[in-house]
Amino acid sequence: MGFDTSGLLPLSDALQGMLAQLDGCCDSEQLPLPEALGRVLAMDIASPLSVPPFDNSAMDGYAVRLADLAVGAPLIMAGKAFAGQPYQGEWPARHCVRIMTGAPVPAGTDAVVMQEETQADGDRITFLTTPVSGQNIRRRGEDIREGASVLAAGTRITAREMPLLASLGIASVPVRRPLKVAIFSTGDELKPIGTPLAHGDIYDSNRYGVRAMLDRMGCDCLDLGIIPDNPAQLRAAFLKADREADALITTGGVSVGEADFTKQLLEELGEIGFWKLAIKPGKPFAFGRLPHAWFFGLPGNPVSAMVTFDQLVQPALAKLAGQRFERPLQLQAIAAEPLKKAPGRLDFQRGILTQGPNGLEVRSTGSQDSAVFSSLSRANCYIVLERERGRVAAGETVTVEPFGGLLL
Numbered sequence: 101m102g103f104d105t106s107g108l109l110p111l112s113d114a115l116q117g118m119l120a121q122l123d124g125c126c127d128s129e130q131l132p133l134p135e136a137l138g139r140v141l142a143m144d145i146a147s148p149l150s151v152p153p154f155d156n157s158a159m160d161g162y163a164v165r166l167a168d169l170a171v172g173a174p175l176i177m178a179g180k181a182f183a184g185q186p187y188q189g190e191w192p193a194r195h196c197v198r199i200m201t202g203a204p205v206p207a208g209t210d211a212v213v214m215q216e217e218t219q220a221d222g223d224r225i226t227f228l229t230t231p232v233s234g235q236n237i238r239r240r241g242e243d244i245r246e247g248a249s250v251l252a253a254g255t256r257i258t259a260r261e262m263p264l265l266a267s268l269g270i271a272s273v274p275v276r277r278p279l280k281v282a283i284f285s286t287g288d289e290l291k292p293i294g295t296p297l298a299h300g301d302i303y304d305s306n307r308y309g310v311r312a313m314l315d316r317m318g319c320d321c322l323d324l325g326i327i328p329d330n331p332a333q334l335r336a337a338f339l340k341a342d343r344e345a346d347a348l349i350t351t352g353g354v355s356v357g358e359a360d361f362t363k364q365l366l367e368e369l370g371e372i373g374f375w376k377l378a379i380k381p382g383k384p385f386a387f388g389r390l391p392h393a394w395f396f397g398l399p400g401n402p403v404s405a406m407v408t409f410d411q412l413v414q415p416a417l418a419k420l421a422g423q424r425f426e427r428p429l430q431l432q433a434i435a436a437e438p439l440k441k442a443p444g445r446l447d448f449q450r451g452i453l454t455q456g457p458n459g460l461e462v463r464s465t466g467s468q469d470s471a472v473f474s475s476l477s478r479a480n481c482y483i484v485l486e487r488e489r490g491r492v493a494a495g496e497t498v499t500v501e502p503f504g505g506l507l508l
């Protein structure tokens with residue numbers, strides 16, 4: 101508060117600057133459909149057939165010709181059509197065909213009358229309504245026409261795409277190989293979980309958060325563990341990541357402390373931009389490239405690391421992986437309590453969004469200090485407060501962004 105924020109880079113500029121430099125870097129391979137879950141389509145998929153592949157009944161009932169009904173007398177049932185067992189017999193005049201949902205309609209059918217609108221007396225069927233031409237018939241190609249584009253390159257295959265592709269009989273799909281991302285944490289104070297802490301130590305939490313988010317994105321993670329604040333060991337880790345991965349994500353060591361060696365090493369090994377972003381949390385952030393791999397340096401503070409990954413690294417990795425990325429929805433909600441905010445940075449406060457009597461309401465999770473990690477796990481959304489906005493009074497409208505796929 102009170103410090104000069106005019107030199108800080110807006111989030112949108114940082115994002116644009118990164119995305120302009122990045123390009124898809126993953127080759128494609130053909131995979132059997134069940135193995136392609138979570139992968140990104142490498143090519144557009146056109147439908148090899150029409151769906152449905154034949155005209156069929158949308159109801160259990162009777163297939164009729166309108167001319168037969170015009171007479172006004174009951175029709176005689178000529179036979180039955182089941183799903184998978186079309187009716188192939190004769191269809192004499194003044195007859196109808198009993199038909200089940202999904203069965204192909206016999207040639208000449210004008211409409212299907214649902215069973216509830218008929219009365220059966222043995223084989224004599226009386227129709228209680230006058231059908232309209234085409235009623236209850238699902239037409240060939242009504243859902244998807246043969247040759248039509250069904251999914252675009254860049255689509256991630258989820259449970260929603262699986263049945264669609266299967267309905268088209270597509271047994272294998274062209275997908276991109278997963279993006280390979282190396283990660284490590286930096287800091288002499290960090291200890292891996294499962295080991296005791298000495299005075300001054302803390303557990304390395306960032307690596308588990310980043311791994312979880314990479315997992316959610318379908319990336320292949322090369323975990324290089326914890327690297328102490330030691331230039332020689334950091335250098336070796338950078339070089340290994342550069343040899344083996346498409347991108348490297350580190351946390352910590354990107355501020356201006358005396359143990360922050362990342363900057364000097366990266367200036368020596370590659371091309372690096374260190375940015376002070378106009379967002380809170382997450383001010384220090386580094387982006388650049390090593391000889392082969394892209395580099396993303398997240399702040400050490402756990403909340404800052406998660407937020408910068410979610411907001412900045414996620415869209416960048418999606419681009420590298422050839423995946424179409426959609427910005428999460430932003431909604432308007434009423435602040436149910438006052439929110440602390442100083443002008444100068446775009447805030448991503450952690451909030452709890454609920455449905456109130458008059459619409460969406462949002463509350464703060466409490467301390468918004470970037471080291472208070474528990475605030476993230478209690479939250480279900482960001483409260484996005486504009487850069488120049490000051491303190492928010494209860495009852496004001498604010499923008500909220502429900503947590504997207506990475507944080508759910």
Ligand code: AMP
Nearest residue numbers: 285304305306307352353354399400401
């Ligand atoms: P740094 O950016 O290295 O100066 O770290 C900023 C703060 O975040 C310090 O309090 C660090 O101890 C803490 N921190 C850095 N890395 C991690 C990590 N991997 N897990 C938990 N806390 C961390």
Ligand code: MG
Nearest residue numbers: 286287352353
């Ligand atoms: Mg550090």
